[in-house]
Amino acid sequence: MSSRPSICSDDVIAEGLRLGATVVGTARVEPVDAKTSARYDAWIAAGCHGEMGYLARNMELRNDPRGLLPSAKTVIVAAFNYYPKHLQPAENPQFAYYAYGRDYHEVVRERLNALADFIKERYGGDTRVCVDTAPLHERYWAQKAGIGFEGVNSQLIIPGRGSYFFLGEVLTSVDFTPSAPCDCDCGRCGACMRACPAGAIKGDGTIDASRCLSYLTIEYRGDLPDDTPAGNRIYGCDACQLVCPHNRHAQPTDIADFAPSERFLTLDEERIAALTPESFNAIFRHSAVKRTKLSGLLRNLRLLRSRKPLP
Numbered sequence: 001m002s003s004r005p006s007i008c009s010d011d012v013i014a015e016g017l018r019l020g021a022t023v024v025g026t027a028r029v030e031p032v033d034a035k036t037s038a039r040y041d042a043w044i045a046a047g048c049h050g051e052m053g054y055l056a057r058n059m060e061l062r063n064d065p066r067g068l069l070p071s072a073k074t075v076i077v078a079a080f081n082y083y084p085k086h087l088q089p090a091e092n093p094q095f096a097y098y099a100y101g102r103d104y105h106e107v108v109r110e111r112l113n114a115l116a117d118f119i120k121e122r123y124g125g126d127t128r129v130c131v132d133t134a135p136l137h138e139r140y141w142a143q144k145a146g147i148g149f150e151g152v153n154s155q156l157i158i159p160g161r162g163s164y165f166f167l168g169e170v171l172t173s174v175d176f177t178p179s180a181p182c183d184c185d186c187g188r189c190g191a192c193m194r195a196c197p198a199g200a201i202k203g204d205g206t207i208d209a210s211r212c213l214s215y216l217t218i219e220y221r222g223d224l225p226d227d228t229p230a231g232n233r234i235y236g237c238d239a240c241q242l243v244c245p246h247n248r249h250a251q252p253t254d255i256a257d258f259a260p261s262e263r264f265l266t267l268d269e270e271r272i273a274a275l276t277p278e279s280f281n282a283i284f285r286h287s288a289v290k291r292t293k294l295s296g297l298l299r300n301l302r303l304l305r306s307r308k309p310l311p
Contacts, residue, residue: 025145085252096236192240
């Protein structure tokens with residue numbers, strides 16, 4: 001236990017909001033609880049992570065953020081809205097909303113780096129910024145920091161705002177006062193389970209990623225089975241979020257970096273089929289879509305076309 005009182009977190013939360021976050025909260029750094037670590041271990045043991053081997057590594061780091069920053073006392077969690085104002089035409093192959101604009105790794109990291117600089121200048125100490133790539137139970141810490149709760153579809157849901165948010169964290173050695181945790185839950189809705197085209201939502205707050213369309217169309221590198229229920233989805237899947245009652249009042253983002261370009265919005269089947277490595281890089285160089293590479297995007301397009309009825 002520290003003999004010194006915690007520092008009020010109001011200023012650092014206000015700065016996070018000024019930098020574009022919708023909600024910011026703080027939590028005291030400690031090992032995750034036994035229930036969370038056991039559930040994750042069981043998820044890995046069941047093979048629900050598919051071929052994403054990196055999710056089965058660094059368990060000690062994942063269960064205690066002090067492995068990422070030994071001096072850490074506080075984790076600051078920030079949620080950034082990405083819900084788009086302008087949508088693709090419904091007849092075009094559909095990309096998940098999160099991939100509409102500039103890669104969130106770049107955008108969120110830039111803003112949280114600025115928040116980390118603010119902390120160091122005002123309070124000193126050590127910091128480390130994490131944006132999805134560090135082994136961290138992000139949604140667990142978001143709940144601890146009062147941001148929201150983990151839904152049945154495993155998405156972080158912010159009460160009154162929904163789930164179209166990116167999460168990022170700043171670990172700091174400064175002992176900020178923690179926010180009150182969020183104690184909400186989904187109740188017995190079940191809309192996401194019924195809407196999932198692949199039946200990947202297990203109902204216990206976890207996803208069988210090996211069946212999830214987001215995994216299959218983005219992370220998976222093999223040939224897609226002919227019966228993959230992709231519909232008109234070419235990159236990712238928003239089915240569970242589209243039916244979630246918490247997203248009924250989702251508001252478009254004010255972050256310009258997350259807005260889609262006109263070139264992106266006009267990508268129909270013919271334009272995607274005609275992409276070359278050069279044109280793919282020109283459109284997606286700063287996009288999360290580069291994760292699947294041109295070969296993956298064309299593989300997904302072939303599946304979409306193979307499922308269409310002949311004229």
